[in-house]
Each structure stands twice: as structure tokens, then as C-alpha cells.
Amino acid sequence: xxxxxxxxxxxxxxxxxxxxxxxxxxxxxxxxxxxxxxxxxxxxxxxxxxxxxxxxxxxxxxxxxxxxxxxxxxxxxxxxxxxxxxxxxxxxxxxxxxxxxxxxxxxxxxxxxxxxxxxxxxxxxxxxxxxxxxxxxxxxxxxxxxxxxxxxxxxxxxxxxxxxxxxxxxxxxxxxxxxxxxxxxxxxxxxxxxxxxxxxxxxxx
Amino acid sequence: xxxxxxxxxxxxxxxxxxxxxxxxxxxxxxxxxxxxxxxxxxxxxxxxxxxxxxxxxxxxxxxxxxxxxxxxxxxxxxxxxxxxxxxxxxxxxxxxxxxxxxxxxxxxxxxxxxxxxxxxxxxxxxxxxxxxxxxxxxxxxxxxxxxxxxxxxxxxxxxxxxxxxxxxxxxxxxxxxxxxxxxxxxxxxxxxxxxxxxxxxxxxxxxxxxxxxxxxxxxxxxxxxxxxxxxxxxxxxxxxxxxxxxxxxxxxxxxxxxxxxxxxxxxxxxxxxxxxxxxxxxxxxxxxxxxxxxxxxxxxxxxxxxxxxxxxxxxxxxxxxxxxxxxxxxxxxxxxxxxxxxxxxxxxxxxxxxxxxxxxxxxxxxxxxxxxxxxxxxxxxxxxxxxxxxxxxxxxxxxxxxxxxxxxxxxxxxx
Numbered sequence: 001x002x003x004x005x006x007x008x009x010x011x012x013x014x015x016x017x018x019x020x021x022x023x024x025x026x027x028x029x030x031x032x033x034x035x036x037x038x039x040x041x042x043x044x045x046x047x048x049x050x051x052x053x054x055x056x057x058x059x060x061x062x063x064x065x066x067x068x069x070x071x072x073x074x075x076x077x078x079x080x081x082x083x084x085x086x087x088x089x090x091x092x093x094x095x096x097x098x099x100x101x102x103x104x105x106x107x108x109x110x111x112x113x114x115x116x117x118x119x120x121x122x123x124x125x126x127x128x129x130x131x132x133x134x135x136x137x138x139x140x141x142x143x144x145x146x147x148x149x150x151x152x153x154x155x156x157x158x159x160x161x162x163x164x165x166x167x168x169x170x171x172x173x174x175x176x177x178x179x180x181x182x183x184x185x186x187x188x189x190x191x192x193x194x195x196x197x198x199x200x201x202x203x204x205x
Numbered sequence: 206x207x208x209x210x211x212x213x214x215x216x217x218x219x220x221x222x223x224x225x226x227x228x229x230x231x232x233x234x235x236x237x238x239x240x241x242x243x244x245x246x247x248x249x250x251x252x253x254x255x256x257x258x259x260x261x262x263x264x265x266x267x268x269x270x271x272x273x274x275x276x277x278x279x280x281x282x283x284x285x286x287x288x289x290x291x292x293x294x295x296x297x298x299x300x301x302x303x304x305x306x307x308x309x310x311x312x313x314x315x316x317x318x319x320x321x322x323x324x325x326x327x328x329x330x331x332x333x334x335x336x337x338x339x340x341x342x343x344x345x346x347x348x349x350x351x352x353x354x355x356x357x358x359x360x361x362x363x364x365x366x367x368x369x370x371x372x373x374x375x376x377x378x379x380x381x382x383x384x385x386x387x388x389x390x391x392x393x394x395x396x397x398x399x400x401x402x403x404x405x406x407x408x409x410x411x412x413x414x415x416x417x418x419x420x421x422x423x424x425x426x427x428x429x430x431x432x433x434x435x436x437x438x439x440x441x442x443x444x445x446x447x448x449x450x451x452x453x454x455x456x457x458x459x460x461x462x463x464x465x466x467x468x469x470x471x472x473x474x475x476x477x478x479x480x481x482x483x484x485x486x487x488x489x490x491x492x493x494x495x496x497x498x499x500x501x502x503x504x505x506x507x508x509x510x511x512x513x514x515x516x517x518x519x520x521x522x523x524x525x526x527x528x529x530x531x532x533x534x535x536x537x538x539x540x541x542x543x544x545x546x547x548x549x550x551x552x553x554x555x556x557x558x559x560x561x562x563x564x565x566x567x568x569x570x571x572x573x574x575x576x577x578x579x580x581x582x583x584x585x586x587x588x589x590x591x592x593x594x595x596x597x598x599x600x601x602x603x604x605x606x607x608x609x610x611x612x613x614x615x616x617x618x619x620x
Binding site: 025026037038039040043044047048050051052054055056057058060062063064065066067068069070071072073074075076077078079080081082085107111114115116118121142145171172173176185187188189190191192193194195196198199 | 209213214216218220222239245247298300
């Protein structure tokens with residue numbers, strides 16, 4: 001019983017507050033955000049619309065569910081871009097504004113009429129870059145990824161140790177359940193910095 | 206990876222919404238992890254999107270924050286050096302370079318980058334890529350991981366995936382076809398050791414003079430450098446056309462598109478560029494009767510070489526190109542005719558026969574229409590590079606650099 005209560009509390013603590021925002025880097029601050037990424041943002045939005053158009057399609061082929069990917073050399077602002085998505089495209093974010101609501105509107109408009117409109121869009125973030133490397137001692141990388149995604153909701157991307165009260169979330173279903181809210185349809189955008197590090201999933205899957 | 210994407214697939218199928226957005230240092234990583242190993246697809250978010258906006262934002266930041274207000278010396282050149290600094294940053298995706306410019310306090314700090322020629326591609330290919338971008342002739346090609354890594358990661362070039370058949374989705378790997386771009390500015394980011402030619406297509410002096418002009422001298426101290434760099438650009442243009450077209454261009458083809466005003470015979474314009482690249486020399490100008498078997502730019506050293514700065518021998522078959530720079534003057538049509546005549550007189554005095562040479566005059570602060578109206582008064586076999594033509598010559602290294610140099614000179618005179 002105590003475990004169930006604890007899990008419920010954790011879930012409540014995660015969903016009751018607005019999502020924290022991640023600090024942006026010096027470059028983004030100096031230039032007042034990543035305003036030079038307009039066409040990249042549009043690529044992103046169109047990619048999400050493309051995925052939304054597949055909602056409710058029963059015979060969906062795996063090729064029809066692409067990863068939306070950014071490939072660029074180091075120090076070119078990839079992480080900043082993902083942080084921008086995290087901070088600005090999430091409707092439950094502390095600073096949720098027009099960008100998030102517009103994106104939600106675009107996703108709903110692109111969705112087939114027979115599926116429920118999304119009420120909320122949650123963006124989570126996990127990094128596997130050189131500042132937040134993965135150590136095999138952390139356990140399966142999928143669990144690490146999920147933990148990092150969950151912690152990002154609280155604006156925490158530090159990789160120093162793990163909370164003792166972290167609930168066991170071993171798969172994405174657990175993650176969705178943790179953030180879902182009754183009577184509301186929630187969509188998820190998961191940002192993974194240096195996604196290729198998850199290649200270890202291929203061998204462990 | 207497939208586990209995660211299967212979840213996304215199932216969620217979408219059931220009417221939910223679950224999307225993955227990922228970043229990677231390298232397009233091949235997506236190829237291996239997403240496409241090959243997982244049998245999934247990639248939809249590319251093009252990145253970086255536009256350097257123009259960042260450049261403008263940096264310039265605005267620098268100007269609005271008055272960070273250079275304390276720069277006591279060379280105030281007139283500030284815009285020029287800022288333009289150069291931005292051009293360097295524009296050639297690099299590295300955010301640190303942008304920050305470094307914005308962090309400059311008392312003078313513009315030009316990000317200094319020095320590359321090595323990657324062993325995976327070699328110097329001739331580096332030059333070819335820059336030449337293609339300078340002329341907008343990038344090509345799609347299949348590249349392996351090592352070559353892509355060399356261009357994109359080591360030289361900060363750019364790789365655009367070939368647009369896929371539908372919805373920008375890529376499903377095939379390793380059959381990656383990309384268009385590689387390497388900004389011409391990158392050619393200046395190498396160490397040019399004496400005695401060693403960095404690129405087979407041009408001698409080092411061509412790039413060294415440009416490097417000196419942009420990074421060190423600037424318009425104020427660039428009296429000679431500017432002139433040498435301009436001649437270097439002419440040679441560079443020839444070499445770039447040579448590799449792009451895979452043939453030796455004619456003089457007419459090298460001048461095409463620059464907007465040079467010419468009064469030159471068709472026979473001369475049809476002369477073909479020599480295969481070999483030009484050396485430079487600071488010896489006395491050779492006389493017309495002196496044989497010259499290789500292309501070479503001779504700079505006048507003697508003060509009595511009146512009316513010419515030098516002569517470019519054997520660049521186009523046996524043609525001699527005398528050149529004279531009047532880059533620090535406001536040129537009137539009458540003066541231009543006079544300068545051309547003086548140069549012709551000097552070529553004659555050195556024993557060059559009519560029809561064996563051309564005089565090239567570089568002038569600034571002119572009204573092109575006035576020049577055209579006065580063209581009939583020029584001696585036969587003359588050509589004039591006015592502001593637009595010189596600016597076009599500088600274009601591979603960024604729009605407006607030459608204009609900025611002229612403006613700096615003007616401001617300097619006023620101060």
C-alpha cells in the first residue's frame with residue numbers, strides 16, 4: 001500500500017506543477033534565442049504534423065514513423081535547439097506561450113478527424129552528449145533515458161547521481177502513465193540529444 | 206532503438222501522439238542507428254538553417270551595445286574588420302566563434318581558425334569544393350563516412366542530404382547521396398609554409414595576400430596588399446573556373462559576369478588560360494623581348510615604372526596583362542582615359558608590341574555610365590575594373606567586403 005501511495009504522490013508531484021524550463025546557453029541568451037533557426041523550426045513543425053497525420057492509422061508501417069533528426073557538428077547549437085523545443089513547444093511549460101499553443105493547433109489540424117484532439121503537448125528532454133554521458137553501471141540505457149526524461153520535467157538535466165525516490169519506470173508506457181492526466185489527451189515529444197548513443201538499445205533489445 | 210520507435214508507432218496507431226526528435230553529430234549515425242539497425246526512417250531537420258540571420262543579429266548586437274566604442278585606433282576600419290570577423294564566423298557552425306565576436310570589447314576579435322588538410326580528401330579536393338561553392342556549382346554525390354567526416358567535421362563544411370522522394374524522409378542507408386559545400390573562406394584557414402604549395406591549383410601567394418588583407422592589414426595598411434590581393438583574386442578565379450569546368454577557360458570566360466568594361470579585340474578575349482598556375486615576382490618588369498615560359502605576376506619595383514603596377518605574363522597564352530591600380534582615388538572618366546594611355550605608353554616603352562598586351566585598370570568611386578560614355582576615347586586593348594567589377598571579384602569571400610574597404614578608406618580620409 002505504501003508503495004502505491006508513494007507512486008501516486010510522485011505522479012502527482014510530476015503533473016501538478018507546471019513544467020520547469022531549462023537554462024539556455026550563452027549564445028542563445030546573447031542573441032535573444034535561436035531566431036536564426038526559423039526554417040529548422042518549420043522543418044520540426046512539419047515533421048510533427050506528418051506524424052500527427054498517422055494518428056489512428058491501424059496498418060502503420062515502421063517506415064512511416066520517422067525520427068525527426070538534426071545532424072550537425074559539435075558547437076553548432078543542436079542542444080540549444082532541443083532546449084528551445086523543450087522550453088517553447090510544451091503546453092504545460094512554465095513559460096508556455098504562443099509557440100506551444102500554435103504547435104498544438106497544427107498537430108490537431110493535421111490529425112485525422114476520427115482521433116481525439118490533443119489537449120496538451122508535453123516535451124521532455126534527455127541528453128547523452130559529452131557532458132552527460134551514459135555509464136553502463138547505471139543499468140539498461142532505456143531506463144536511464146526514461147529517468148533522464150522524467151527528471152527534465154523538473155528542469156533537471158544534471159547527471160550527478162539518481163534520486164532515491166525515483167520510481168521504477170522501465171519503459172515508455174510507464175513514462176506516459178506518469179504524465180497522463182485524466183480526461184485529457186496528452187501528446188508527447190521526446191527530445192534526445194545525441195540519439196545515436198542509444199545504439200546500444202539495438203543490441204540489448 | 207527499435208523498441209522506442211515501436212512504442213511511438215503503436216501509440217500513433219492507437220490514436221495517441223508520441224514523437225522522437227533526436228540530434229546527432231553525424232548524419233551517418235542516424236543512418237546506422239535509425240535506418241540500418243532499426244529498419245526505421247529519418248526525417249531531416251535541416252541545421253544550421255541560416256547564417257544570415259545570426260550574422261545580422263551579431264552585427265546588430267555589436268552595434269547596439271557599442272562594444273567597440275573604446276576602440277581608439279583604426280576606428281574607420283571597424284566595419285571592415287567586423288565584416289571579416291562575421292565572414293569567418295559565417296564559415297563556421299561553431300557558436301563559440303559568434304560569441305567571440307560579441308565578446309570583443311575594444312577591438313573586433315577575428316576568430317582565427319587553422320585547419321589541416323584532411324588525409325581523407327586531400328588538398329585538390331578541398332580546393333575543388335570551395336571552387337564549386339564560389340560558383341554555386343555544388344554537386345550531389347555518394348560519399349563514405351570518412352570523406353563526409355573530413356568535410357563536415359574537420360573543415361566545417363556542410364552536407365545536404367539529397368531531397369528524398371517523399372516528405373523529406375530517408376529510408377536507405379548507406380546509400381547516402383549528399384551535396385557538399387565548403388565556403389571559399391575556408392581556403393584562407395591554413396598555414397601557408399614557404400616553399401610548400403598548399404593547393405595544387407594556385408600558388409600560396411594568392412591566398413597569403415588575401416589572408417594578409419583580411420586578417421592583418423585592413424584597408425588602412427593595405428596599400429600594396431590590396432593590389433596584390435586583387436591580382437591574386439584574378440588568378441584564383443581562373444583556377445576555380447578551371448576546376449569547375451575541367452578545362453582551361455578563355456580570358457573572356459574569366460571576365461564573364463564580373464561587369465568589366467572592355468575595349469579589347471576578340472582575338473585577345475579568346476586567348477586560353479595557361480594550364481600552370483601563376484608565380485609572382487618582385488623583379489624589374491621584363492621587357493617585351495624577354496622570353497617568359499611560365500605564367501608570372503611581376504610587380505614593378507622601380508619608381509620609374511610610370512603608369513603601371515606590374516605585368517601578368519603568360520597567363521593567357523603569350524598575352525601580357527599590364528595592370529594599374531587607382532584604388533585610393535575618386536576616378537573621373539577623363540582621368541581614367543589618361544591613366545590607360547600612360548600604361549599603354551609604358552608598355553610600348555618596354556618594347557611590347559601593340560596587340561600583344563592589354564592594360565587592366567582598377568578604379569574606385571566611379572560612375573559606370575560615365576565610363577561607358579567615354580569608352581571610345583580609351584586606347585585599344587584596355588579594360589577597366591570599376592567598383593562593381595572589383596566587388597564581384599571579391600564575392601567568393603563575401604558580399605560587400607570590397608565596398609567596406611572603400612568606405613573605410615573614405616572615412617579614414619575624413620578623420
